[in-house]
Amino acid sequence: MDPVTVRLSEASTHTLRTLSDRLAPALADDPRATTVSLPELPPGLRDELRACARTGHDGVTVLRRLPVDADRMGPTPARWSEVSDQAGAQWAAQMLLLARALGRPIGWAGQQDGRLVHDILPTRGEEREQTGASSAVELSPHTEDAFHPGRANLLLLACVRNPDRVPTTAASVRHARLADTERELLADPALPILPDSSYAEADGFGGQAPPVATVWETGAGLGLRYDPAYTPLDDGNPAYLRAYRRLGAELARAAVGVRLDPGDVLVIDNDVAVHGRQPFRARYDGTDRWLRRVSVRVPGRRRPDADEHGYGQRVLDPFAGRFEDEEDTP
Numbered sequence: 275m276d277p278v279t280v281r282l283s284e285a286s287t288h289t290l291r292t293l294s295d296r297l298a299p300a301l302a303d304d305p306r307a308t309t310v311s312l313p314e315l316p317p318g319l320r321d322e323l324r325a326c327a328r329t330g331h332d333g334v335t336v337l338r339r340l341p342v343d344a345d346r347m348g349p350t351p352a353r354w355s356e357v358s359d360q361a362g363a364q365w366a367a368q369m370l371l372l373a374r375a376l377g378r379p380i381g382w383a384g385q386q387d388g389r390l391v392h393d394i395l396p397t398r399g400e401e402r403e404q405t406g407a408s409s410a411v412e413l414s415p416h417t418e419d420a421f422h423p424g425r426a427n428l429l430l431l432a433c434v435r436n437p438d439r440v441p442t443t444a445a446s447v448r449h450a451r452l453a454d455t456e457r458e459l460l461a462d463p464a465l466p467i468l469p470d471s472s473y474a475e476a477d478g479f480g481g482q483a484p485p486v487a488t489v490w491e492t493g494a495g496l497g498l499r500y501d502p503a504y505t506p507l508d509d510g511n512p513a514y515l516r517a518y519r520r521l522g523a524e525l526a527r528a529a530v531g532v533r534l535d536p537g538d539v540l541v542i543d544n545d546v547a548v549h550g551r552q553p554f555r556a557r558y559d560g561t562d563r564w565l566r567r568v569s570v571r572v573p574g575r576r577r578p579d580a581d582e583h584g585y586g587q588r589v590l591d592p593f594a595g596r597f598e599d600e601e602d603t604p
């Protein structure tokens with residue numbers, strides 16, 4: 275099934291561009307947004323963004339063509355740390371305004387130097403890693419930051435450029451056909467999920483790894499937390515592993531490939547859908563695929579309670595308690 279694809283109205287596009295131009299200089303100076311205020315959006319724009327990005331039942335939506343200027347970003351750099359905060363400020367502003375309409379943008383102390391907008395681009399020497407810096411291998415479907423209880427509820431993946439139209443993949447657990455016994459097995463906390471290598475090592479990394487549930491009932495359908503590349507599957511019992519493999523096969527069957535063009539934003543419900551990427555050949559000549567990512571917490575979302583430490587990784591939540599209209603976010 276193809277994902278829902280939507281486009282902002284002309285009026286909302288204009289408002290978003292005006293607001294982002296106003297916000298961009300502050301973000302250029304402070305990409306961690308520790309002192310930046312995100313304005314409350316005019317109701318017309320806010321409601322349209324919410325309607326557009328409302329991830330509905332299956333958790334995958336494509337918002338086409340934000341009013342951003344891809345050329346302003348310059349060539350794709352060799353690594354995330356070489357992205358200019360100045361050049362990236364217009365995109366950052368639009369993504370954070372979108373995040374503001376949907377919830378609260380968050381970052382991580384140990385990832386991309388605490389920035390709220392992360393850059394996903396191929397990095398030499400990391401071609402075969404299971405992180406966004408890889409290229410030559412399939413980035414297998416996963417929940418973003420699955421190891422952490424403070425992970426995003428929504429993920430925004432915006433495309434700066436994608437000249438080879440490499441598909442980003444997404445698969446909803448709500449399209450997975452699972453037997454009741456399989457759901458029950460997968461709902462039982464059996465195995466931990468460990469942090470990926472894009473995190474700087476932090477205190478607590480070597481601590482006890484608590485097992486977590488893979489699926490749960492949200493009231494609106496199944497939720498999931500899935501990252502097989504970072505799950506010690508050798509420690510699972512045979513019945514559990516059969517159910518886990520079945521889930522993996524169902525997610526593969528239900529996967530869609532989304533070819534993002536410049537300005538497109540893939541909105542993934544990180545509690546409902548996993549995402550990944552097809553392999554591609556990186557060129558390292560300034561023209562490579564380049565996505566920008568923002569993680570969003572949605573107030574009021576519930577997940578199974580678990581006693582987790584997050585492996586010492588610290589969520590940065592600079593807007594916590596600062597949005598007056600937060601209680602009525604979707």
Ligand SMILES: [Fe+2]
Nearest residue numbers: 416417418549
């Ligand atoms: Fe990811």
